[in-house]
Amino acid sequence: MRMKLFLGRPRLAVTILGATALALYAFGLGGARPTQTTEAPKPRVTASKPTVKTIVEWDRYTGRFSAVESVQLRARVSGYLTDIHFTDGQLVKEGDLLFTIDRRPFELAVSAAEAERRVAESAVALARQELSRAQSLRKIGVAEEVYEQRLAALRQAEARLAAAGAALDRAKLDLEFTNVRAPVAGRIDAHAVSVGNLVNGGDSNATLLTDIVSLDPIRITFDVDQEAYLRYMHGGSDGGRPSLRDARNSVRIALSGDADFTRSGELDFVANQIDRDSATIRLRAIVDNKDLSLVPGLFARIEIAGTGAHRAVMIPDEAISVDQASHVVFVVDRGNAERRTVTLGPIVDGLRVVRSGVGPDDLVVTSGSQNIRAGQAVAILEAAPSAVSKRADAGGRTLSQ
Template identity: 45%
Template sequence: MTIWRLRPLALAAAFLLPFLAACSQEPTQAPALPEVSVAHPLAKSIQEWDEFSGRFEAINYVEVRSRVSGYLQSIHFTDGQIVRKGDLLFVIDPRPFQVELERARAELKDAEAQLRFASSNVERARKLLEKQTVSEQLYDQRVQDRDQARAAVDRAQAAVHEAQLNLSYTRITAPIGGRISARVVSIGNLVTGGSGDSTLLTSIASLDPIHFVFDGDEAAYLDYLRHARKGKGQAHQVELQLLGETGFPHKGEMDFVDNQIDPQTGTIRGRAVVPNPNNVFVPGMFAKMRLLRTDTHVALMIPDEALSTDQANRIVYVVDKDGKVAPRTVTLGPVIDGLRVIREGLTPADRVVIDGLMRVRPGASVKPKLATITPKPQPEATTLATASAPGAAQ
């Protein structure tokens, strides 16, 4: 009987033990605050640049054609070489033009002889007119003959000059300096000249200096215009980078902006002039260019990893003195030394979350860990233009 009386008590104790144990435990602790890295924006003296892509174009480009017709006698250049203004390129057989010059000179001598004879007749008629032995009409006729002879001399002199000019045109020289293309006509071929369909002989493209042409969007144009009106920035300075180079080692200056925006693309054509002493840049070559937007000024910079997106806005998260997180809309600038320029939205005293964005939400509390933002300088610029290009003028 005693055993059966104790069994209900044992069962009750077994059910009550877990509850008694739970009641004896301490209260559950609150979860630890998430730890994030925060830093003050880096204040750094910078210059802001905008990047564009474009191609080089020759400042001067000339198609070489003959001014006279004749048979090509000789060629005095190597295809693709650098030529200077005035260098002899082609010679057209000059003998027919030399003959024409001699004929013109002979006709000039004949016209001069006729003028001397007519002048003598005028002088004799004048003396006889004074003695009233000839009529005034005869005297006037002699004067007219002399004037016609003088005009004939002028025509003959012009013919001599024309023949001399045509003879000089048989020596075709470079009208500009630059790199010459391949010859189009071989020696012995008939060359036509002096007309709209004159024979193309070759072409020359100037190289030093050279133009760099690019297209900028309408927003960039208006931004530069505002800076110019405020007296800020030096938009005339440009730096260029070729394929395979690091940095922007080549320098130039803006010299032209077009007078209208292309309604099809919404862009406007710009142009810079770039020194090219080694003739490395050639027309048609692709390059990147950066254009100076502003003068040196102090800007606030943060790493791109600190940025988030809220619909159409870019935001960062800042932590106040109580550890509360709040979003802040910012206006972005370019990336310089690996950091993003913040034009608007932050102050130097703000503590920006730079690591641990996945653990923050607006209004929540965090455990901030102070860090430091350090720039990442770009590698030293390297250039492919340190040596003279093949055929460069020395």
């Protein structure tokens, strides 16, 4: 009997514990409050209004410098080179003596030509005397034939005198050509012939002595495509920009390694036709080169005004994304992100010109656009005011209004 009681007590305890657990579970279910759903936080973005200011858009090309004057010095007379009067690579002025060819043969030629001229002068004087006597005898019945012969003799003597004078001038000119002088100012190249060499002159096979290129001012040439040319001409006709042919358009120049376009020049030539092979037209500008740092053959970047001054909407380049072949930005409209397709222009003063798709009063997302999608509610972390409108001067710099 005791054994049965002992075995029954555990069963009773288990039964009581189970009933208690069920009661507690039921109480918990009956008294629990409904669980509330927590909203996801809105993506945070930085947005600001575009900068609006008056600008001039500049088109960029690659140009190459060339000398205004470039001369190859060749001998005009033949002879042995006796002197070189310059240092290779130095600057020379117009008229500076550069080379001397042996002058002695040409001095002798001048002396001989002077002697021939004196002989011709004597012949003319004698012919005039004989003509004068014939004219005096003509009055007392001397034959007319004698007078005419004397007159013809005088004319022949005068012609020989003129020929002797021309020969003397030529001899003096050849003597002058033995001194080779700089025809233009500029920088001279190395001498191509050393002292003691025989040089040939006077024809197409004349010996090349050296060459000279002018440096200040200097020219830069560049090619623009036909679409740009038509745009420039159209802008000149409607007054939007200076006329390409009738006005001296300004250009800006930057050398390799330059961060800014620190040099300037003026357009002075436009070719008269489009190149058939490349569909481009050649333009040329004249540039000051006071420091003589620019040399012919040097490449440079060159900018020319592509438009007249106009008001432009501009945004930071980092606000723009690429979607396949389109450029897009996000705009915050009534707290929601709106996706806009935009048409872009060049970068001016560090900002990208937007031709269409964004207005001056839109809030453009400049940071955080990679975390949002169209139609999504966003939280603006910073809403910067639009920049003060500015006006660009002719040099591309901006002046506050």
